Amino acid sequence: MGSRFAVPERMSYTMLPCSSAGADISFSGGSAVKFVGRPVWAEIDLAALARNLRAIRRFVNPPGEKRKKLRKVLAIVKGNGYGHGAAPVAKALEKAGADWFGVTCSAEGMELREAGVTGPILLLTGFWPGEEERILDHRLTPAITRCEQLALLERVAARGPAKKRSAPPVGFHLKIDSGMNRLGISPEEIESFALQLAKCKHLRLQGVFTHFASSEVFPPALRGRQTAEQEKRFWAALDRLRARGIAPGIVHLANSAAIASRPGTWADMVRPGVILYGYHPGYDPPELRAEMEARLPLTPVMSLRARVIGLRNVAPGQGVGYDAVFIAKRQTRIAVISAGYGDGLPRSLGNRGQVLLHGRLAPIVGVVSMDVTMADVTGIPGVSLGDVATIYGRNGEHVLPASAVAQAIGTVTSDLFCTLSQRVTRFYLRRGA
Numbered sequence: 001m002g003s004r005f006a007v008p009e010r011m012s013y014t015m016l017p018c019s020s021a022g023a024d025i026s027f028s029g030g031s032a033v034k035f036v037g038r039p040v041w042a043e044i045d046l047a048a049l050a051r052n053l054r055a056i057r058r059f060v061n062p063p064g065e066k067r068k069k070l071r072k073v074l075a076i077v078k079g080n081g082y083g084h085g086a087a088p089v090a091k092a093l094e095k096a097g098a099d100w101f102g103v104t105c106s107a108e109g110m111e112l113r114e115a116g117v118t119g120p121i122l123l124l125t126g127f128w129p130g131e132e133e134r135i136l137d138h139r140l141t142p143a144i145t146r147c148e149q150l151a152l153l154e155r156v157a158a159r160g161p162a163k164k165r166s167a168p169p170v171g172f173h174l175k176i177d178s179g180m181n182r183l184g185i186s187p188e189e190i191e192s193f194a195l196q197l198a199k200c201k202h203l204r205l206q207g208v209f210t211h212f213a214s215s216e217v218f219p220p221a222l223r224g225r226q227t228a229e230q231e232k233r234f235w236a237a238l239d240r241l242r243a244r245g246i247a248p249g250i251v252h253l254a255n256s257a258a259i260a261s262r263p264g265t266w267a268d269m270v271r272p273g274v275i276l277y278g279y280h281p282g283y284d285p286p287e288l289r290a291e292m293e294a295r296l297p298l299t300p301v302m303s304l305r306a307r308v309i310g311l312r313n314v315a316p317g318q319g320v321g322y323d324a325v326f327i328a329k330r331q332t333r334i335a336v337i338s339a340g341y342g343d344g345l346p347r348s349l350g351n352r353g354q355v356l357l358h359g360r361l362a363p364i365v366g367v368v369s370m371d372v373t374m375a376d377v378t379g380i381p382g383v384s385l386g387d388v389a390t391i392y393g394r395n396g397e398h399v400l401p402a403s404a405v406a407q408a409i410g411t412v413t414s415d416l417f418c419t420l421s422q423r424v425t426r427f428y429l430r431r432g433a
Contacts (some may be wrong), residue, residue, distance in 0.1 A: 035425055037425050038338055038423075039306060039307035039309065039338050039386075040304075040305070040306040040307075040338050040339040040343050040424055040425070041304075041305055041306075041424060041425040041426070041427060042084075042302055042303065042304050042305070042420060042424050042425070042426045042427070043302065043303045043305065043393070043427050043429055044084050044085065044088070044089070044301055044302050044426055044427065044428050044429065045299070045300075045301050045302075045303075045429045046088070046089075046092040046301075046428055046429060046430045047429065047430060048278060048299040048300065048301045049084075049089065049092055049093065049096070049276065049277070049301045050092060050093070050095070050096035051299055052272075052275065052276050052277070052278060052298050052299060052301070053073065053075065053093055053096045053097065053098060053272075053276060054096065054097070055296065055297065055298065056073060056259060056270070056272050056275065056276070056296070057070075057071075057073050057097070059259070059260075059295075059296050060073070060254075060259060060263075060266050060270050069268075071266055071267075071268060071269060071270060072099035072100060072250065072268065072269040072270075073097075073098055073099050073100070073269065073270055073272065074098075074099065074100035074101065074102050074122065074252065074269055074270070074271045074272075075090070075093045075098040075100070075101050075102065075272065075276055076101075076102040076124075076271055076272060076273040076276065077089055077090045077093070077101050077102065077103060077108075077112070078102060078103045078104040078108060078124065079104070079414075079417075079418045080418070082273070082274065082276075082277050082414055082417040082418060083302070083344070083417035083418045083419070083420035084277060084301060084302055084417065084426075085426050085428070086103070086108060086111060086112060087111060087112060087115035087117070088115075088426075088428050090112050090115070090117045091115060091116060091117060092428075092430075093276075094117055094118070094119050098119065099119065099120075099269070100119060100120050100121070100122055100269065101117065101119060101120070101121045101122070102121075102122050102124050102271055103121060103122070103123060103124065104123070104124055104125050105123060105125065105127070105131075106123060106127060106131045106134055106135050106138070106140060109121045109123060109135075109138060109140040110134065110138050110140075113138045113139070113140075120139075120141055121139075121140050121141060122140075122141045122142075122143060122173055122207075123135070123140055123141065123142045123143055124143055125143065125145070125183060126142060126143045126144065126145040126146075126149060126175070126183065127142045127149070127153075129152055132152055132153055132155070132156035132157075133156050135153075135156075136156060136157065136167075136170060141171055141172060141173060141206065142172050142173075143172065143173050143174070143175045143183075143209075144172050144173070144174050144175065144185075145175045145183040145184050145185065146185065147185060147189060147192055147193050147196050150193075150196045150197060150199075150200050150203065151196070151199075151200070153170065153172065153200070153203060154199070154200040154201075154202055154203055157169070157170040157200075157202035157203055158201075158202045168204075169201075169202050169203055169204035170202060170203050170204065171203075171204050171205075171206035172203060172204070172205065172206060173205075173206055173207035173208065173209055173249075173250075174193070174205060174207070174208045174209075174248075175208075175209055175210065175211075176208060176209070176210045176233075176234055176237045177210070178210040178230040178231070178233040178234040178237070179213065179226065179229055179230040179233055180210075180211055180212070180213040180230070182211070183211075184210065184211075187233055187234075187236055187237035187240065190237055190240040190241055190244070191240070191244065194241070194244040194246055197246070205246060205247070205248065205249055206249045206250065207248070207249040207250035207251065207252065207268075207269075208237075208238060208241065208248040208249065208250075208251055208252075209251070209252045209253060209271075210230065210234045210253055211253075211255065212226075212227050212230055212253065212254075212255055212257075212258055212265075213226055213227075213230065214226045214227060215227045215254075215255060215257040215258040215261070215262060215265070216257035216261070216281045216282060216283045216284065216288075217283070217284040218261075218283070218284065218285065218288065221284045221285070223284075224284070227258070227262065227265075231253070231264070231265060234253060238251065250268045250269050251267040251268045251269070252267055252268060252269040252270065252271060253265045253266075253267055254266050254267070254270040254271060255271055255272075255273060256272055256273045256274050256275040256280070256281055257280075257281045257283070258270075259271075259272055259275065259296075260275065260280060260292040260295060260296045261283070261288065261292055273414065274412075274413050274414045274417075275296070275298055276301075277300070277301045277302065277413075277417065278298045278299050278300035278301045278302075279298065279300065279401070279402060279403045279413045280292050280293055280296070280298065280403075281412065281413070282403075282407070282412070300393055300394060300399070300401065300402065302392075302393055302402070302417065303390060303392070303393025303394050303395070304339070304344065304345075304390070304391040304392050304393055304420065304424070305388050305389065305390050305391065305393070305395075306337045306338045306339035306343075306373075306388075306389055306391065307337070307338055307386055307387065307388055307389070308335045308336065308337055308338075308357075308383060308384070308385055308386060308387045308388075308389060309336055309337070309338045309372070309385065310335070310336030310372075310385070311333065311334070311335055311336070311383070311384075311385060312333075312334040312336070313331065313332070313333060313334075314328045314331075314332045314333075314334050315328065315331060316328050316329060316330055316331060316332075319366075320332075320334055320365055320366040320374050321350075321365070321366030321367045321369065321374055322366070322367040322369065323367060324366075325350065325351060325366055325367055326350075326351055326365040326366040326374075330378070331378075332376055332378050333376070333377050333378045333383070334365065334374050334375070334376060334377070335357070335362065335374070335375045335376075335377045335383055335387075335389070336372050336373075336374055337355065337372060337373045337374070337375060337389045338371070338372060339371075339372070339373055339389075339391060339424075340368055340369045340370045340371045340372050340373055341368050341369070341370055341419075342370040342371055342421060342423070343371075343420070343421050343423060343424050344416075344419040344420035344421050344424060345368055345373055345391055346368070346409055346411075346416065346419060347367070347368045348368075348409040348410075349364050349368055349373075349405070349408070349409060350364060350365075350366055350367045350368045351363075351364065351365060351366065352364070352408055352409070353368075353405060353408055353409070354375075354400070355373075355375050355389040355390060355391055355400070356389065356390035356391075356395050356398055356400045357375065357377060357380055357383060357387060357388075357389045357390075358380050358382065358383065358387070359395070359396070359397075359398045360379075360380050361400070362375040362376060362377050362380055362389070363375065363376045375389065391405070392404075392405045392416070402416055402417065
């Protein structure tokens, strides 16, 4: 299978090419990279990603804590690595020491294997009938979310992988529904699970986990006690497993918010998602976010950029863009930026978002189109064709946080990241790793 990436000299980048006009991207290190394509791109800082992973590992393994084994870190790379590119991100995280990887499905797991990732990969949402053989062939670890899945997996495990008919028992993780009411077996089904597992001689329980519904919410909010209730149900389920003589293996509960704020949930392994990519989730009460950011400092990994491809002088009373939802109240200088909702710049940012240009914030005006976005640069002198606008991320000493962009439109940072489309060229920087 041929490589999809090209790596220019000096700095180490990886490029996913896109067709059309050329662009010349200059970085602060003095190097330049030329690529053929619309001048919209994302820079993914793999050194920052590795630093975030190491910071999380240190945080959940505090010095002086007496544990026989260090806690493991399962890096969540589902959803195309939160839009950052699953394969390059997973390979960088594996090099930086990630113990496990978390994906949604077998297709995502197979992509990582084909890219050369060798570490264990957990299929967080389980599997659909018919996927069992390729799960085994690609050494993926499924989650069991319903008791009847055991028989499906046992049937294929008894035959062994296609290329290796004699093999050790197939490992899986059991998901417990501790109160989110989404996926997983209920604590009341533990005895039924144990009886069915006893019939599966080719399977091995490797881990048990649950997922929190609101670990970022604390009292006095109405949902502030939900996580404690989920913990109680989960630990009770583990007691029921052990009472049946079943060792749970690796126990894991903590997602991003719980990693930062609830050390009692760290167990044997933690599952960082959005914090790997440099952002804490929002908290309730909101002031907790600053506290968590100070407690566990992170570095944003992605910066999304596009160039100014047009400039317009708009007279008072004239409209800009579809349906003229922005009407100029003064003589206005409009910059047309080469990114739209087809690239991952949310349409809902129209008349409410901003971009970073020349170190200053320029309001997005009018409707965000599929391919372009307009910004009011009247108050920013010297804006010219070809100037770089940062949609979110870092531009030198200036930062427009993706979390702030997401908050402006009432969504979460991970949702914003996952909208980044495949037509956006991604560059993978490895400076100072």
